[in-house]
Amino acid sequence: MPAAHWLALAVTLSAAWLTVAAIRRAALTTATGRTFFTSGTHGPARWGLLILATVAALALAAPLVAPYAPSAQLDIVALQNRPPSFAHPLGTDLYSRDVWSRLLFGARVSLAVGALGMGVAVTVGTAVGAVAGYWRGAVDAVLMRVVDVGLSVPRIFVLLVLAGLWERMPVGVLVLAIGLTSWFGTSRLVRAEVLAAREREFVQAARAVGAGTARIVVRHILPNAAAPIFVTAALGTGAVMLLESGLSFLGIGVAAPLPSWGNMIADARDSVRSAPWSVLAPGLAIGLVVTACAAVADGLRDALDPRRARRASEQLAPFPGSWDLSSPMRDPRPDTPRNRA
Amino acid sequence: MRKTASFAVTLALAVACRPTDACRGDACGTLVVAALGEPATLLPPVTDQQLARDVHDQLFLKLADVGMSANTVGDADFEPQLAQRWEWEDSLTLVFHLHADARWQDGRPVTAGDVAFTFTAYTDSQVASPARPALARIAGVTARDSLTAEFRFSQTFPEMFYTAVHHLRILPEHLLRDVPRGQWSTAEFGRAPVGNGPYRLVSWTPGVALTLAADTGFFLGRPHIARLVWRFQPDLAAAVNLVVAGEADAIEILVTPDNVQRARETPHLTLYPYPGLAYGYLGFNLRANGDPSRPHPLFGDREVRRALTMAVDRERMRASTLGDLAKVPPGPIVTLWPLWEPRPRELLHDTAAAARLLAERGWVDRDGDGVREKAGVPLAFGIMLPSTSGLRRQFARLLQEQLAAVGAKVAIDEVDGPVQGERAGAGRFDAYLGGWNVDPTPSTGIGGTWTSAAAGLANHVRYANPAFDDLVARATSGAGSPDSVRALWRHALEVFNDDAPAIVLFAMDNVAAVHARVADVRIRPDSHWALVRTWRIPADRMIERDRVAPAAN
Amino acid sequence: MAAWLARRLLAALAILWTVATLTFVAIQAAPGDPFLPTAERPADPAVVATLRRQFGLDRPLPEQYARYLGALATGDLGMSFSQRRPVATAIAAALPHTLLLAAAALLLDYVIGIAIGLIQAATAGRRLDDALTVTTLMVASLPAFWVALVLLLVFGEWLRWLPVAGAYDPALYDALPLAGRIADRLRHLALPAATLGLLGAAATARYQRAALLEALGQEYVRTARAKGLDERRVLLRHAWRNALVPITALVGLALPFLLTGAVLVETVFAWPGMGRLAADAITLRDYPLVTGTALTASAVVVLGSLVADLLLRAADPRVRVHD
Numbered sequence A: 001m002p003a004a005h006w007l008a009l010a011v012t013l014s015a016a017w018l019t020v021a022a023i024r025r026a027a028l029t030t031a032t033g034r035t036f037f038t039s040g041t042h043g044p045a046r047w048g049l050l051i052l053a054t055v056a057a058l059a060l061a062a063p064l065v066a067p068y069a070p071s072a073q074l075d076i077v078a079l080q081n082r083p084p085s086f087a088h089p090l091g092t093d094l095y096s097r098d099v100w101s102r103l104l105f106g107a108r109v110s111l112a113v114g115a116l117g118m119g120v121a122v123t124v125g126t127a128v129g130a131v132a133g134y135w136r137g138a139v140d141a142v143l144m145r146v147v148d149v150g151l152s153v154p155r156i157f158v159l160l161v162l163a164g165l166w167e168r169m170p171v172g173v174l175v176l177a178i179g180l181t182s183w184f185g186t187s188r189l190v191r192a193e194v195l196a197a198r199e200r201e202f203v204q205a206a207r208a209v210g211a212g213t214a215r216i217v218v219r220h221i222l223p224n225a226a227a228p229i230f231v232t233a234a235l236g237t238g239a240v241m242l243l244e245s246g247l248s249f250l251g252i253g254v255a256a257p258l259p260s261w262g263n264m265i266a267d268a269r270d271s272v273r274s275a276p277w278s279v280l281a282p283g284l285a286i287g288l289v290v291t292a293c294a295a296v297a298d299g300l301r302d303a304l305d306p307r308r309a310r311r312a313s314e315q316l317a318p319f320p321g322s323w324d325l326s327s328p329m330r331d332p333r334p335d336t337p338r339n340r341a
Numbered sequence B: 001m002r003k004t005a006s007f008a009v010t011l012a013l014a015v016a017c018r019p020t021d022a023c024r025g026d027a028c029g030t031l032v033v034a035a036l037g038e039p040a041t042l043l044p045p046v047t048d049q050q051l052a053r054d055v056h057d058q059l060f061l062k063l064a065d066v067g068m069s070a071n072t073v074g075d076a077d078f079e080p081q082l083a084q085r086w087e088w089e090d091s092l093t094l095v096f097h098l099h100a101d102a103r104w105q106d107g108r109p110v111t112a113g114d115v116a117f118t119f120t121a122y123t124d125s126q127v128a129s130p131a132r133p134a135l136a137r138i139a140g141v142t143a144r145d146s147l148t149a150e151f152r153f154s155q156t157f158p159e160m161f162y163t164a165v166h167h168l169r170i171l172p173e174h175l176l177r178d179v180p181r182g183q184w185s186t187a188e189f190g191r192a193p194v195g196n197g198p199y200r201l202v203s204w205t206p207g208v209a210l211t212l213a214a215d216t217g218f219f220l221g222r223p224h225i226a227r228l229v230w231r232f233q234p235d236l237a238a239a240v241n242l243v244v245a246g247e248a249d250a251i252e253i254l255v256t257p258d259n260v261q262r263a264r265e266t267p268h269l270t271l272y273p274y275p276g277l278a279y280g281y282l283g284f285n286l287r288a289n290g291d292p293s294r295p296h297p298l299f300g301d302r303e304v305r306r307a308l309t310m311a312v313d314r315e316r317m318r319a320s321t322l323g324d325l326a327k328v329p330p331g332p333i334v335t336l337w338p339l340w341e342p343r344p345r346e347l348l349h350d351t352a353a354a355a356r357l358l359a360e361r362g363w364v365d366r367d368g369d370g371v372r373e374k375a376g377v378p379l380a381f382g383i384m385l386p387s388t389s390g391l392r393r394q395f396a397r398l399l400q401e402q403l404a405a406v407g408a409k410v411a412i413d414e415v416d417g418p419v420q421g422e423r424a425g426a427g428r429f430d431a432y433l434g435g436w437n438v439d440p441t442p443s444t445g446i447g448g449t450w451t452s453a454a455a456g457l458a459n460h461v462r463y464a465n466p467a468f469d470d471l472v473a474r475a476t477s478g479a480g481s482p483d484s485v486r487a488l489w490r491h492a493l494e495v496f497n498d499d500a501p502a503i504v505l506f507a508m509d510n511v512a513a514v515h516a517r518v519a520d521v522r523i524r525p526d527s528h529w530a531l532v533r534t535w536r537i538p539a540d541r542m543i544e545r546d547r548v549a550p551a552a553n
Numbered sequence C: 001m002a003a004w005l006a007r008r009l010l011a012a013l014a015i016l017w018t019v020a021t022l023t024f025v026a027i028q029a030a031p032g033d034p035f036l037p038t039a040e041r042p043a044d045p046a047v048v049a050t051l052r053r054q055f056g057l058d059r060p061l062p063e064q065y066a067r068y069l070g071a072l073a074t075g076d077l078g079m080s081f082s083q084r085r086p087v088a089t090a091i092a093a094a095l096p097h098t099l100l101l102a103a104a105a106l107l108l109d110y111v112i113g114i115a116i117g118l119i120q121a122a123t124a125g126r127r128l129d130d131a132l133t134v135t136t137l138m139v140a141s142l143p144a145f146w147v148a149l150v151l152l153l154v155f156g157e158w159l160r161w162l163p164v165a166g167a168y169d170p171a172l173y174d175a176l177p178l179a180g181r182i183a184d185r186l187r188h189l190a191l192p193a194a195t196l197g198l199l200g201a202a203a204t205a206r207y208q209r210a211a212l213l214e215a216l217g218q219e220y221v222r223t224a225r226a227k228g229l230d231e232r233r234v235l236l237r238h239a240w241r242n243a244l245v246p247i248t249a250l251v252g253l254a255l256p257f258l259l260t261g262a263v264l265v266e267t268v269f270a271w272p273g274m275g276r277l278a279a280d281a282i283t284l285r286d287y288p289l290v291t292g293t294a295l296t297a298s299a300v301v302v303l304g305s306l307v308a309d310l311l312l313r314a315a316d317p318r319v320r321v322h323d
Helices: A003-027 A031-038 A044-060 A099-135 A137-152 A155-165 A171-180 A184-197 A201-208 A213-249 A261-271 A277-304 A306-316 B002-017 B050-059 B112-123 B160-166 B181-186 B236-244 B257-264 B302-311 B314-321 B351-360 B390-404 B417-426 B442-450 B466-475 B482-499 C002-029 C045-054 C061-073 C087-122 C127-140 C144-158 C178-216 C219-226 C231-269 C274-283 C287-315 C317-321
Strands: B030-035 B083-090 B093-098 B138-145 B148-153 B199-205 B209-214 B227-232 B269-274 B279-284 B291-295 B380-386 B409-415 B431-436 B502-508 B510-515
Touching (some): A003 A031, A031 A044, A031 A277, A044 A277, A099 A171, A099 A213, A099 A277, A137 A184, A155 A171, A155 A213, A155 C002, A155 C231, A213 A277, A213 C144, A261 B236, B030 B050, B030 B236, B050 B209, B093 B112, B112 B138, B112 B148, B148 B160, B236 B510, B236 C144, B257 B269, B279 B390, B314 B502, B380 B417, B442 B466, C002 C061, C002 C287, C087 C127, C087 C178, C087 C274, C087 C287, C144 C178, C144 C231, C219 C231, C231 C274, C274 C287
Antiparallel strands (some): B093 B148, B209 B227, B269 B510, B279 B431
């Protein structure tokens, strides 16, 4: 790896760390920020944020930091499945591509898929939850039955069938498909918050002074559901990344030659014996980022609203991968008086 | 005290966990085959799945079978099976005399009536046999007496004998007569077949394995190995794992140099190389994507195809993917055929010549985006391949990069098998990575795949050259000798290579791995397990599973 | 209670009907013809047409749908295209394997998860608690199939301690005495169950820790402490019992996770279960098998959540009041 790339790496890392330090300094002036950065004994949220910032910075700076083009086949005979070396810090893969370079460019795809997929899911889930919770009645009943169906089919089946609809699924469709099959739990969560909030005094007051429905929902009710939504979003990003990797492993994720961490594992699967590094590196990268997302979610939970948000992150989605995927994000105590309140 | 107790428990467990030693003596032995899939049915005419054919080899005999030389012209190299002998009464009439001792596994004798019945079944459109088209030149089959069957042909051709015996596995008329032909594809018989071969089906657990037991009264001699288990493992790497871990005994093809290396380093495995029956190619669709009535904007031009062929380094791709296990072939041929020649002579790797040729034909990168274009059309196309083939995926990725170097932009379409079938049939693709391995003869391998008569059937790229068609027609008709037939095929290959309707990428050689305790292993290249009944596991080398009596299933 | 159950069952039927309809439509809309041979082999149009007719694909789609639903009502899931046998038979062969894997994984998940949760609650705020928090967080964040690959490589191939594939050894199993069969099953079960179980346990531990800490802050626990009970008793007798209620409810909800994880883990370990069956069915466009597996999976999930609710009603009397 030439010196220029080491330099670029150093600059990128410094930039990411300085940014996080600056954010932290600014945040510590507010109570919420303080809680976020000190939640847990050693501030896991802080480390999570640092990891996310680092990976994001590396992804952005990939063309500068990566020594090779991500799909360049350097020498298909002499450089196949080479172990890590100074020239190739993480070795090369079956196609003689530099694993470190692919990891950097793969971060762009994996992070983008995670963030966008989560964005779609949280947006749809929030909208449906708000509508169902505010209007109640028939609208609510219909929407919640849809959610019931959505939660009853293991999502991987839905995605496998959906993938079959395309001869080659574009990444955009993949993100939409993931997002549109991931909102069911979020909508239940938001609905519960909205149900509770719509009866509160300030909403009654707003209604009394003649505020429009849309305005009431957006300005008065949703902010109350913000805490669980943020927590869900942080967890969701990680969960979508896990899901994308699983789909890529089954051959229906991000298509080659675009590198994603998931399809890097899938590509390297058959050479796992001769080149374990080509499987280990992307797997650990996914684990690291998903852990960081979960740590940030923990911090957000503590900082934003200890009581309500905890329900989102612990009871409804006990761990990152479970976000709407493992245990559908439904309240384990659906009918208890406490939750009805 | 405590130590003794725990020792006793361990001992008791060890004893309780051992299989009951039921099989003693030489007539034992279990061969576990790591099978890369599972048959859908074991009723031969209904399927031509590789896996089903492997099992059929043990259950249903043919009248005669291809020999070790795999020569398919004439009848000299064929081995008698159900037929003890045969003779030609005239140039169009072939008479088989069945072995009088041949028996169905329910005890009934195998008769000439069964042979005639088998022919009507294979050619009945209701049965929908994939082999039906191959039988078109047989006019009819009749039983002269209980042991004499007569085949009448409608014309003479070099592979008459092969055509008569290769596709037909003789079926029991008395068990299948009453099964409505329209229901053969899902017939119960396909799950519980009664055959006439060296082994019979004992059990079949879906998704796990099927077990065969030696037929002790088999008329051609009792098989040495008492039990065959096909253990289904569709994933190649996992199947190799099974063999390396000693959980399975045999795998017929290791495919990659990596796997061969692993097997070689495993002391309990012996490797058996044998000539291959497969070639792989990148076929260029000569007609427009989705519209066979128009020429393809890129590949309609012969010079573009030739240029792209020169643009890729087939030798390096071979070295990168298959190493010593494959050769770059001089045309669409496999190493097993007598036609085989060691190396290609034309359109060798030469990127400069390729670039020159493309520029001559008007394909130039004017906008500097790295992709050539001509009259606004970019030199861009998709390569279609089945999502299940790791090897072809590897070739596609390599081709993508190599073609990018001469200014061609390649997208890879990995599609599910049924999608590939549909798009290939409709001509809805630019290029596709194909592989060929079915029959041990160029008649189907070249003739059935690249002639204009096969356009839209197996000739998905719709290659059509009357000169090529004519040479193939001459090679597959008349009373040609092996030498004259070979010369005609060679000439046809030259025409094919000049036209470059496909880049033929590799011809594979195979390596099987078999457990070292198995003796007398012989592998017939065209049908790897066909000779298993002559393999042996000596009594002194037997391991735990060898002692399991077949009846235990 | 009866009315509640009837309502739930009716809702379950509606869900299953929706699932059947959606899968039926989606898979038929997918490109690809289940009866065309792959490109290598010549497609004889007559053969393809015959097969399509024999499997009823030549009829108009609404008629196929009506026939399918009609058959479904009588419990007939149709005939698999690719396996040439009834779909019900294929599923009956695969489902027990998946349920066995799920049960084993769930057992590991709960035993390990609850144990870690208890340890963490007992040592809350101390270094062990922190270490376990970080560990469980990281383990729960790993992709299941990746963990499966790594475990397979280490324990199956490098150390050779455990078998590399399958649910049992088909060459030996039938000849083994009962103890041997159980041992053979356990050896094959170890790696796939450990993969799913460990990931699940990490999650359960987090959940259990939170539930325990919440319970420890409750009034009755403070009362118990005030009465002078020692801390271990408080934790095990009072807090844990309460914290188990929500955990029990999660059992039923863990099923979709296990089924999803199963698709990937079954692929890696060649486990002959529903996940592999469904994935293959989709790849091969085996319409009846796709619909059949989706229906079965949904039925399992719906049933699981019903059971979970029943358990919850048994455990928590407050729920019943609100019928």
